[in-house]
Amino acid sequence: MQLLERIKIKRLASLVFLCLICLLLAGCPARQTGGKAQNSQGSYTVTDDSGCTMTLAAKPQRIVSLSYGTDEMLVELVAMDRILAFSRWADDPEITFITAGQAVQVKKRALPYAEALIALRPDLIVAASSTLRPEALQTLREVGIPVYISKSPKSLEEVKHKVGNLARVVGEENNGQRIINRMEEALQRLEEKLAPVTPDKRKCGMAFDFSGVIGSKNSLLADIFNYARIKNGALWEGGIDQGENRLSKEQIVAINPDIFLLPTWNYDGYSGVQAYRQQIMNDPAFRHVAAVRNNQVKLVSDRYRYVTSQHVVISIEVFAQTAYPEFF
Numbered sequence: 492m493q494l495l496e497r498i499k500i501k502r503l504a505s506l507v508f509l510c511l512i513c514l515l516l517a518g519c520p521a522r523q524t525g526g527k528a529q530n531s532q533g534s535y536t537v538t539d540d541s542g543c544t545m546t547l548a549a550k551p552q553r554i555v556s557l558s559y560g561t562d563e564m565l566v567e568l569v570a571m572d573r574i575l576a577f578s579r580w581a582d583d584p585e586i587t588f589i590t591a592g593q594a595v596q597v598k599k600r601a602l603p604y605a606e607a608l609i610a611l612r613p614d615l616i617v618a619a620s621s622t623l624r625p626e627a628l629q630t631l632r633e634v635g636i637p638v639y640i641s642k643s644p645k646s647l648e649e650v651k652h653k654v655g656n657l658a659r660v661v662g663e664e665n666n667g668q669r670i671i672n673r674m675e676e677a678l679q680r681l682e683e684k685l686a687p688v689t690p691d692k693r694k695c696g697m698a699f700d701f702s703g704v705i706g707s708k709n710s711l712l713a714d715i716f717n718y719a720r721i722k723n724g725a726l727w728e729g730g731i732d733q734g735e736n737r738l739s740k741e742q743i744v745a746i747n748p749d750i751f752l753l754p755t756w757n758y759d760g761y762s763g764v765q766a767y768r769q770q771i772m773n774d775p776a777f778r779h780v781a782a783v784r785n786n787q788v789k790l791v792s793d794r795y796r797y798v799t800s801q802h803v804v805i806s807i808e809v810f811a812q813t814a815y816p817e818f819f
């Protein structure tokens with residue numbers, strides 16, 4: 492019992508110490524709109540996507556990222572030594588664009604738990620809207636650690652906004668604008684390549700996860716399809732946006748897509764990628780579907796379909812190249 496009491500006292504002392512070193516940092520003093528405002532002392536305030544406004548004493552030097560999308564943005568916005576920890580996905584090439592070299596430079600991986608994050612002693616945590624439980628977020632802000640909530644983008648334009656907003660948070664607006672400029676230039680080059688694909692020549696594609704068709708109307712994947720000049724078969728005649736969680740086999744056959752885009756991320760260790768492809772190819776219900784009949788059942792890495800960073804332009808090109816290889 493005495494040992495347990497000593498452990499509790501030690502943890503409490505650590506928490507008090509962290510509170511003291513964070514006193515100069517405001518967690519979320521007010522809800523207001525706006526971007527970044529800097530005062531004469533060098534501190535500045537930012538407002539995150541949840542409407543929370545926080546004050547940073549200076550450009551953060553111990554940044555923790557809790558999502559692979561913000562991992563990918565941070566490596567192009569700040570020097571690597573300013574990134575204290577990547578998200579837990581940073582070592583999985585099937586879902587992240589973080590390179591092996593970048594992963595080695597940032598050795599720590601952050602878990603979305605208040606106690607573990609406090610122990611890292613960050614001066615900024617960047618989290619997606621779904622990566623932190625409300626109670627964990629509240630605890631972090633109560634001890635004075637700034638937590639910037641960045642929502643998951645649902646369109647290419649929202650990705651650009653996310654880059655610009657995160658650039659303001661870390662005090663690197665110029666780098667953010669350079670990233671956005673590169674995205675727009677790459678997209679312009681891609682549009683020139685795809686100029687022959689007029690609306691009447693667009694192919695119909697369907698993206699699958701291991702449970703069925705995905706790609707609802709208000710999703711970044713749907714926007715990727717649009718920029719890649721692929722008709723999104725998931726939305727045909729209402730599709731999964733009209734109260735349907737998944738398309739039935741009968742609906743898929745009726746739509747008759749030109750291309751099936753299958754998943755590659757074996758995230759749980761139980762989803763066999765090649766076995767799933769063979770299941771689709773050998774399903775009697777699909778034998779007359781154009782995608783199966785013409786052997787256009789393609790494996791496209793899940794990092795391209797679930798992208799949430801500036802690499803969305805690369806994803807658009809990969810999807811376009813899969814559908815229209817003759818133009819690449």
